[in-house]
Amino acid sequence: MKMLPKDLSEMKGKKPITMLTAYTCPVAREIEKAGVPVILVGDTVGMVEMGFDSTRDVTIEHMEYHIGAVRRGAPDTHIIGDLPYLTDKDPNTALVSAKRLLAAGADSIKLEGPKLDVIAHLVANDIAVVGHTGLTPQTAKSFKKVGGTSSEAQRIMDEAKDIEHAGAFMIVFEHIPYSLANTMTSSLAVPSIGIGAGPDCDGQVLVINDALGLGDYWPPFSKQYAHASQTIFDVAKAFTSEVESMEFPNNIIKLTGTDKR
Ligand code: KIV
Ligand code: NA
Numbered sequence: 001m002k003m004l005p006k007d008l009s010e011m012k013g014k015k016p017i018t019m020l021t022a023y024t025c026p027v028a029r030e031i032e033k034a035g036v037p038v039i040l041v042g043d044t045v046g047m048v049e050m051g052f053d054s055t056r057d058v059t060i061e062h063m064e065y066h067i068g069a070v071r072r073g074a075p076d077t078h079i080i081g082d083l084p085y086l087t088d089k090d091p092n093t094a095l096v097s098a099k100r101l102l103a104a105g106a107d108s109i110k111l112e113g114p115k116l117d118v119i120a121h122l123v124a125n126d127i128a129v130v131g132h133t134g135l136t137p138q139t140a141k142s143f144k145k146v147g148g149t150s151s152e153a154q155r156i157m158d159e160a161k162d163i164e165h166a167g168a169f170m171i172v173f174e175h176i177p178y179s180l181a182n183t184m185t186s187s188l189a190v191p192s193i194g195i196g197a198g199p200d201c202d203g204q205v206l207v208i209n210d211a212l213g214l215g216d217y218w219p220p221f222s223k224q225y226a227h228a229s230q231t232i233f234d235v236a237k238a239f240t241s242e243v244e245s246m247e248f249p250n251n252i253i254k255l256t257g258t259d260k261r
Pocket of ligand 2: 042043044055082
């Protein structure tokens with residue numbers, strides 16, 4: 001059964017919220033089957049699936065394509081769509097962009113930073129918004145942890161409060177000190193979802209490629225629950241060896257015994 005924004009908000013203080021990113025139909029299908037309540041189609045797709053160096057290369061068309069694929073795989077799961085770089089640069093541009101992602105299959109929209117007028121405008125137009133503070137990759141100059149000084153910590157804390165007041169129903173905290181995430185989580189009414197933000201958030205999100213071990217770099221705060229890149233390498237090696245030795249397709253023809261199917 002699909003979770004609504006209010007169902008997710010009400011999980012705060014009751015049950016940790018699990019969120020995974022997904023970009024493709026078969027991955028989304030398994031995540032839904034596993035009972036994960038919310039999928040984020042993040043603009044990380046640009047880096048982990050498309051090979052760009054930055055999420056700034058992601059377009060609204062890329063996001064529509066991936067949200068559509070994820071929706072077809074996970075028809076009954078709450079899907080958050082990320083607004084790519086500059087598609088949320090002012091309230092009206094953001095509204096047009098958000099409507100495109102909703103039409104592609106998203107249930108809610110996420111955007112980075114304290115764009116309070118944008119968030120308020122989307123919410124006024126009945127669009128559910130997820131905030132994102134701490135490290136905000138679209139504008140960050142590095143991927144280092146932020147919020148380590150007391151002035152930065154105060155700024156992030158103020159941002160989170162402002163994002164909540166603007167109407168967001170949930171906020172992602174990316175790569176901030178664990179103690180700051182703890183303080184912010186207890187001072188917000190809406191759930192916090194952490195990535196590299198420690199154990200005290202209301203939920204946790206991982207980039208699915210990081211969790212799968214699919215890629216050639218994984219952030220230190222992520223965990224590899226599988227080794228998909230190794231599996232792909234092994235499959236490619238095994239197939240090559242069987243084609244070269246002419247074992248394949250003879251070995252499967254023997255199994256099926258016919259060329260009629
Ligand atoms: O794009 C994304 O996957 C994200 C998460 C890292 C929170 O924004
Ligand atoms: Na993102």
